[in-house]
Amino acid sequence: MTAGITLTPDELTAGDVVAGGHFALSRDSLVRYAGASGDFNAIHYRDDVAASVGLPGVLAHGMLTMGLAVQPVVDWIGDPGRVLDYQVRFTRPVLVDPVDGAELIVSAKVGKVDAEAGTARIDLTVTYNGDTVLGKAQAVVSLAPTASV
């Protein structure tokens, strides 16, 4: 037995929005991610260091944005182990204000269904202040529970 929903290829049509979410990032979120991931680059928590390298402020880790953006997809299919491939391009930085933080909005829609492989490519749109921050953000998921570890 494995987890999550079972989908059939004809249930999914390219363009269908299948999942989404809002994520409120604060400076605390960045410190938490730094500790959890081991990425202690100071541009992600120190304004003076960010300014010294010409940045307009402290930025979220790109890998934090990538990590959270796939979560609505994981919740939709019901098993993190059913993400078979996941890629993004980092196109725009996410500035995290010390007081107001930053809000990321994720929308996940069906890109392409591969009935033979039993997979679907889910395309993610992640926006911050109305601008997309990731390009070619795609997760390939299995349509049915897979053999597990």
Next chain:
Amino acid sequence: MNPELVGRVFAPTSPYLVGREKVREFSAAVFATSPLNTDVEAARAAGYTDVVAPPTFAVVVQEHTLKQLLSEPDAGIDFSRVVHGDQRFTFTRPIVAGDELTATLNVASIKSLGGHSMVTAESTIVDATGAHVVTATSTLVVRGDE
């Protein structure tokens, strides 16, 4: 940066033991809410041996290989000029707590574009039996002089 790095394969990293609490900590940090990330019983009921790591957890293991690349004496990469361009994870199976993972870095390509260099680094991550778990691929952009 040094174009002769293309094709270079680095020494495998020392084994990384995936801890259950580390998976829980990382899951919280990426706003993961699936019980399979945190609840051992839920993960076992789903057929996994222990809690399942979020898809991007592989970066924790990959990071050790990127450090090898950036500190390679003849690489000529100035860390302060490096920007993460893109990232990909291709799985054979998900990472679970208890896995002992080893990563091997290979420099897949180096391109020059408008004074910048782009290096694509591919880290192949295997378990204690040597079986493939996930390949993590990063393209790093090294900004040229402005």
